[in-house]
Amino acid sequence: PTVKLEVDGRRVMDVPPEGSAADPVRRIAFSQRFPVGSHLVTLTCSGDDFAEDNRQDFALEVLPAIPLLVIDGTRRSEFLRDALAPSKDLTPAFVIRSIAASDFIPAALAVDVRGPGTPPRVVVFANVPAITAAQNEAIEQFLADGGSVLVTLGDGVDAATWNRIAFRGGQGWLPARIVETVAKEVKLLPESFVHPAVEVFKEPLPGGLHTAVFPQRWKLDLDAGVNGTTGFAIARFSDRTAFIAERGVGRGRAAICAVPLDKSWGTNLVTLPDFVRLAHETMYYLAGAKSAERNLSPGQAIIFTPRPAESPAGVKVQVPDGSARTVTLKAWPLVFDATRESGAYKLTTAGGHEYYYAVRGDTQESVLAQASADDRKLVAEIVKGMKYVDDLGDVVETAGEGPQSRDLWWLMLGLVVMTLIVEALYTRRLTHEARP
Numbered sequence: 001p002t003v004k005l006e007v008d009g010r011r012v013m014d015v016p017p018e019g020s021a022a023d024p025v026r027r028i029a030f031s032q033r034f035p036v037g038s039h040l041v042t043l044t045c046s047g048d049d050f051a052e053d054n055r056q057d058f059a060l061e062v063l064p065a066i067p068l069l070v071i072d073g074t075r076r077s078e079f080l081r082d083a084l085a086p087s088k089d090l091t092p093a094f095v096i097r098s099i100a101a102s103d104f105i106p107a108a109l110a111v112d113v114r115g116p117g118t119p120p121r122v123v124v125f126a127n128v129p130a131i132t133a134a135q136n137e138a139i140e141q142f143l144a145d146g147g148s149v150l151v152t153l154g155d156g157v158d159a160a161t162w163n164r165i166a167f168r169g170g171q172g173w174l175p176a177r178i179v180e181t182v183a184k185e186v187k188l189l190p191e192s193f194v195h196p197a198v199e200v201f202k203e204p205l206p207g208g209l210h211t212a213v214f215p216q217r218w219k220l221d222l223d224a225g226v227n228g229t230t231g232f233a234i235a236r237f238s239d240r241t242a243f244i245a246e247r248g249v250g251r252g253r254a255a256i257c258a259v260p261l262d263k264s265w266g267t268n269l270v271t272l273p274d275f276v277r278l279a280h281e282t283m284y285y286l287a288g289a290k291s292a293e294r295n296l297s298p299g300q301a302i303i304f305t306p307r308p309a310e311s312p313a314g315v316k317v318q319v320p321d322g323s324a325r326t327v328t329l330k331a332w333p334l335v336f337d338a339t340r341e342s343g344a345y346k347l348t349t350a351g352g353h354e355y356y357y358a359v360r361g362d363t364q365e366s367v368l369a370q371a372s373a374d375d376r377k378l379v380a381e382i383v384k385g386m387k388y389v390d391d392l393g394d395v396v397e398t399a400g401e402g403p404q405s406r407d408l409w410w411l412m413l414g415l416v417v418m419t420l421i422v423e424a425l426y427t428r429r430l431t432h433e434a435r436p
Contacts, residue, residue, distance in 0.1 A: 001018075002015065002016055002045070003015045003016075003017065003028050004044045005032070005033065005041070006040075006043075007034070007176045008039055008356070009040065009199075009432060012032065013030065015030045018025075024176070028043075029108055030165065037352060037354075038060075038355040039059070039060055039061075039292075039356060040057060040156050040344050040346070040356035041057070041058045041059075041060065042056070042057050042058075043056045043058075044056075048209060051249060053361070055343075057343060057344045057360070058291075058295060058358055059344070059357050059358040060291055060294065061290075061291070061294065065091075065092055065289045066094045066095070066284075066287045066351040067095050067097070067113035067114065067120050067121055067122055068084065068094055068097070068113065068124060068283065069096075069099070069108065069109070069122070069123045070096055070097070070098040070099070070124045071099060071101055071104045071123065071124065071126065071128055072098055072101065072126050072127075073101045073125070073126055073128035073154070073157075074260075074264070075100070076126070076127065076260070076262040077124070077126040077261075079262045080124065080152075080264070080279060081098065083270075083276045083280070084280065086116070092436070095113050097113045097114070097120070099123075099405065101128045101160050102168070104131075105421045106137070106138030107178060107359070109123065109132075109138055109139075109147070113292065116308040117307030117309075120147065121287040122147065122148045122149070122150060122283055122286045122287050123139070123147065123148075123150075124143065124150045124151075124152065125149070125152065125157045126152050126157065126260070126262075127260045127262075128151075128154065128157070130158040130161035130165070131158075131161075131165060131166060136165045136172070136173075136264070138266070139166075139173065140173055141170075143173055143251075143252040143253075145252070145287055146249065146250070146252050146290045146292050147249070147252045147289070148253040148254065148287065148290075149169075149173070149253075149254045149286075150256075150257065150282065150283075150286060151155055151174065152256075153257065153258055153259065154183070154260030154262070155260070155264055157178065157371055159180070159318070161180055163177055164187070170224060170225020170413045171225075173247075173249045174245055175230060175247040175254055176220040176222050176224070176230055176231055176245045177221040177224035177225075178219075178220065178256075179220065179221050180218070180219050180240075181216060181218055182217055185216065186213075186217070186239050186241075187211075187212060187213060187237070187238045188213070188214075188235060188236070188237060188238065188243060189213055189236045190202055190204060190209070192235050193209075195235065195246075197244075197281050197285035200277070201277070203360075207274055208274050209272070209274045209278060211272060212268060212272060213267060213268050214237065214259055214265070214267050214269070215265060215266045215267065217260075218259070220256065221239065221240055224283065229239075230247065231245040231254070232245060232246070234246055234255070237258075243257070244256070244258070248289075251293065252290075252292075255282070260391070261275075261279070267409070294356065294358065295357075295358050296339060296358070296359050296360070297359070298340050298359055300338040300339060300359070301339065302335070302336040302345065302347070302357050304336070304347055304355065304357075306351075309332070310350065310351050310353070312332055313329075313350035314326045314327065314329075315327050316347070316348040317345065317347055318348070319338070319341060319343075319435050320341050320359075321341065321343075322342025333401070334347075339359050341359065343358070343362035344356060344357075344358055345357040345358070345359065376388050407422060
């Protein structure tokens with residue numbers, strides 16, 4: 001079936017699915033330009049008997065530029081800054097505030113990068129020697145709130161301190177344990193580019209990532225965490241070790257790069273045309289974690305503060321069934337926890353600004369797959385006395401066990417029929433006897 005695309009409640013286009021109708025999973029692809037502000041993207045389709053999953057809502061916020069905070073450990077982050085926000089670009093996709101590692105204080109994470117309402121979406125530690133416990137606590141809160149962090153390693157890094165404070169045996173936010181520097185030239189492995197942040201680099205184009213050479217790098221251990229709490233590789237070197245690793249932390253993402261994004265170790269990476277694309281794709285991916293603030297699970301509260309700030313006043317909240325209520329408050333943030341119903345929520349401030357949120361339902365409810373052992377165990381715990389039988393022969397053998405029920409409708413029907421017959425015969429006899 002054709003998928004209908006709506007933006008902010010207005011129909012935009014019909015999108016035909018890719019692939020054949022016989023495919024169990026079919027993808028759709030579309031492009032759409034959004035003006036700056038809060039938007040709701042709605043996809044609807046029809047054609048099956050399970051209507052509950054025929055509509056999906058996604059809330060997003062479009063910024064004029066994505067604000068980044070770069071914490072520079074060795075004053076060599078100009079390569080990354082030039083790739084993301086060239087000085088001659090009047091409308092760059094990113095705006096960057098750069099500070100020295102010695103000037104990094106927790107309060108810097110809340111400072112607007114450029115203009116009101118532009119706190120950093122992504123924090124980059126560029127070859128920073130180490131962080132303190134207080135800085136680490138602030139970063140953990142930043143990640144919990146939906147921000148993202150990228151750590152690039154270089155010659156100034158104190159691996160022992162990073163591991164002790166930020167990794168903590170896999171219990172911290174750092175995606176991998178930093179092991180040691182390796183002075184053996186490697187390249188990147190294009191077949192490892194399956195992650196959304198790097199899949200665009202799979203094709204070996206001139207000046208592509210496959211031509212990057214790395215004479216030196218840090219070795220990252222992705223298996224050092226307790227109970228598998230470390231990250232996974234976004235891309236790998238030709239010796240299969242991790243180039244970039246990431247993991248989700250809170251509502252944000254944390255990533256670590258095994259090399260510095262500069263020329264300090266003799267790499268040609270920063271001179272390749274694809275370096276600009278790599279920097280953009282990585283930052284877009286990390287900044288996208290902030291969308292988790294607007295796309296919630298059923299029952300998860302909407303926590304809302306307008307940016308730029310407005311005076312606290314009544315906020316109109318429209319819920320998925322179309323009804324609306326006005327919530328009064330004396331101070332921000334607004335906390336609205338009546339979100340059990342999946343669908344779109346629209347908040348309108350006293351100043352007339354609209355903000356969208358989406359509560360997403362469980363799409364697995366429409367997957368008619370066979371129940372797993374864990375699924376059966378969960379149902380059996382809820383429905384006491386339930387026992388699953390897989391083999392038909394076992395059903396026959398256990399048919400006499402336990403309390404049994406029988407259908408008695410046929411017996412009652414027989415009694416009714418017998419009563420009618422007896423009544424008919426008795427009536428006929430009375431009629432014969434009454435004749436002269």
